[in-house]
Amino acid sequence: MFIALFAALTSATAADCRHLPAPPATATAAVPNDNRTRAGVIRDGVLTLRLVARDAAWRPDGPAGCALTVRAFAEEGRSTSIPGPMIRVAVGTEVHVSVRNALATTVWMRGLQDRRPGVLDSVEIAAGASRDFRFTATQAGAWYYWAGAADAHYPTSGANGQLVGALVVDRPKTAGEKPASDRVMVLTRWTPNGTVENRGFQLNALNGRSWPNTERLQYTVGDSVFWHVINASNSTHEMHLHGFYHRLVARGYDVDSLRASTNGIGGMRVTGVLRPGEWNSVAWSPDRAGNWLYHCHLLTHMSGEQHLDRMPGAVATKESHGGAHRASNHAMDDMGGLVIGLDVRPSRVAATTRRADTASRPARTIDIFANTRARWFGEASGYGFVVQEGSVPPALDSIRIPGTPLILTRGEPVRITVHNRLATPISVHWHGIELESYFDGVGGFSGSSNRIAPMIAAGDSFVVRFTPPRAGTFMYHVHGESGKELSSGLYAPLIVVEPGATFDTRTERVVVFADGGPRDGDPIFMNGTATPDTMVLVTGTTYRIRTIYIGADDIYFTTLRGPGGPVTVQLLALDGYDLPAGPPVMTPMRLPTGPGHTRDMLFTPSEPGAYAIDVVRRLNTGGGITTGPTTTMPIRVRAP
């Protein structure tokens, strides 16, 4: 079914592109670059490469989609590509690159230098001129090179947004190490006016394409997967892997200071933040077959609006839906941009690693209702997941924001029936839970080629089965859909406790951070309100605070402050994965956090007094600028 739909979509008749200026006759067609081929020639330890920057016609929606005129790199004598030709060398290689500027304007070239901490050079190349770059690559990492305006710290999202290419420097192999089977993903961005603003039309691309025209990566259960993910854009991304944890192996941050950051190295997570200019190298291994996604958790960056034939002003065609389409297939119609699909095949050697406890024990049954209530946010509806308690289903218009917390036990199977009482189809994602692909919650995609999970149609229900293998803090939420159901309430905590343990209401607190409704800029909600009740704590008691972040499009900056300023907490777990044993990780709670993360902390107040959790939006550019109203949860700490 999936194959057929995919084929139908990609073989659609050419889109109507009259709303876009036709590329000039001088523009060459840009091909997508999957970064599997090294550019240039290596001889006697020296890489020689000739690049040219030129106008290009870029079709991020595939060959049948519209073309944008952008600037891009080519290897002299070869096709222009987006991203540009990949420079990939081993540490110690001498690199000789010449760059010819075939554009009509001057550009400033950056990144073609050794990446030891220092100053990033900016080399002016006039229209028609060429410059040579020679360096020895000593600093391993997944860097990139780019060209643009004189004052750009990283690629902008305008005409220069695709004028980038990967510069991967491989560290020497250790003895006996297998050759790396890895992939390089370059994230780029385009907006009509080049702005960093995250509202309005934009197009985010992974290796030069927007979902569903991105590559499909094929793996086998047990493979060692290694990815270099490079954010060559002016926006923060929160890359979320469905179904599996991945380990952060290395990272770098590519602004003037060339600050090397070791923060978080070695940690396991399901969502990784990539600030503008940042790269991450991550490793993981699939232990379950099926279709999985790796995507940005910022809804705008994974939304189906990101196709050139759905741009405002586009002529609506039957194929393009004109942006007004209600999806019948979430995966193919609702999503676009920074999404890549993974096809994991079963292993012939180890036929099953299925956890033995699933079949042998009776499942706990749970009924969840996706409900809506009119005029909850002004004229707009509110939404909520409500778990049935007792024998009677919840009232049709009862909602809870956040939805009813699910408290599950590690190793205990559950059978959850999701009842969709909304007027639109939905799918529900069990974020951070290592479950079977079919239940993962991407309607039209989850599962495998002979059994694809449907969306849950209006009035219909869907049964989800899984056995949580890990205790921790997770969430369940609607998977994108039209975009406003999430910010209007369709999310809830999912907490897994150890066998024999209970959720201790005396010493545990859950704080869910999300948007305060469907309108941009309204105050952030903590536990479903912009005016939270006072949390009362007792001195000398250690509390486990489980924070969950599920805003739609914003990075939130959270502070826990006490009478004497910021308060220090002990970090226990990230994304539901316990930190490795070792000395306690103490940190002041002053944290930027994007959507799709959870964080567990221990807090032991020692002094009575007035404390508070503050949360405010932070601009999605890595710049540290907060914006909009602050939401405060007062905390009163009293003596026992």
Ligand SMILES: [Cu+2]
């Ligand atoms: Cu993103």
